[in-house]
Amino acid sequence: DGGKVFAAVDIGASSGRVMLGRASPSTGVTLETIHRFPNGVIELDGGLRWDFDALFAEVLKGLAAAASVAAGNGERIASIGIDTWAVDYGLLDSEGKLVSVPYSYRDERSRMMVERVHAAIPPERLYATTGLQFLHFNTLYQLAAEPELNGLQALLIPDLIAFLLTGERRTEATNASTTGLFDAVSGKWALDFLDALGFPRNIFPPLIQPGETVGTLLPSVVQRTGLLADTEVVAVGSHDTASAVAAVPASEREFAYISSGTWSLVGVELDAPVLSEASRTANFTNERGVDGTIRYLRNVGGLWLLSECQRSWAAQGFSQALPALLEAAAALPAGGPQINADDPAFTAPDNMPDRIRAAVRNTGDVLPDRPAAVVRCIMDSLAAGYARTLADAERLTGRDVGVVHIVGGGSQNRLLCQLTADATGKPVIAGPVEATALGNVLVQARAAGVVTGGLAELRELVAAGTELVRYEHGEILAAQ
């Protein structure tokens, strides 16, 4: 029926997966999870880093499993797409060897560089060109902390994986837009910023757009995975948030989205960046989406707060399954204590319940010790952060948002979805949970000619293939 099979490699800050995506003009797109693996920062040489060798080994293992599942069905994998979190990179020498283990954005070293970078380029000038929200871990601050860049190239994490699969060095554009060194209007590198910061002009490989081919597999990869030699790696929205937003099942024009996972990315889609001073002071970002769209959004805290609490509680010998914990949290009354979920004080790992309790104490309130109370505080705080951010997005863009789509892991969290409908006063449509992998597969399927059209058509396919759940403002949450 003109259908094809694609592999999606999708790695988030707390877990990764390799999926098979089957797309056809008649049946739309479906996903099959082939391999899941945990991810998280490791402490190495006094810094927080990613265990990149282990991650790449899991990617190869997942691709090998995908190849054998496909072969068992008499299918062949047409291409592979890769997406991960943004901002971070690995430094390669001229021989293509990693010179160090890639740092995580949760490491503190970039914080010390902010002053130095802003002395060379004032934040107003940075924003007027890049439109990027200020986060102390944006790539430019991290690069400023490197002892040496001469003769090296920085490959963003998905680009690094693509390089190890194909031998080709490219920088995918949606992720390039999170470096702080990318011009939001021209869609090219901001060379004068590279110069002003003393970074080599070729510190990043040339840009590539979602849908373009990076290359075919290296013989060593073919051998290790059993994939066919002509399998292509195709650039997708390699920034996970770009892929997730591409798969928001919106049919409405005035929709907002929340990509809710480790982070919550809350905003709207625009045709052109908003680079005003008001936008800068509200710290909204103009990151690039699939098809040259602008993801106008702000990073709000995310389920990281919850997963870190669970990690602390488990270490103390308390581990309650998440559904039960959320049910207990939902049974607590509204109007309890809140924190500012966006506070950078929560970016680093460890002791999350204590840090949340301290933040509540600073507001003059008291947060009980019970995990259910802490979970309720996190959910109330996230929902309040979503509402605040959506109101800002409406104000800054002059839009009147009619519906809020929640995609990603948070779309399965009924308490969070209901609290979001209550806090925003807008209907919430939840799902799909695997928006990122769907966006990844859809861009590949379109590049292969299996599906056609713009984002609106891709989104129709997602909506047709997903069971969406609608939450109205003021509804009582039924028992879980």
Ligand code: LFR
């Ligand atoms: C979400 C995400 C966000 C980015 C953060 C750090 O997974 O990609 O969009 O701001 O991770 O890279």
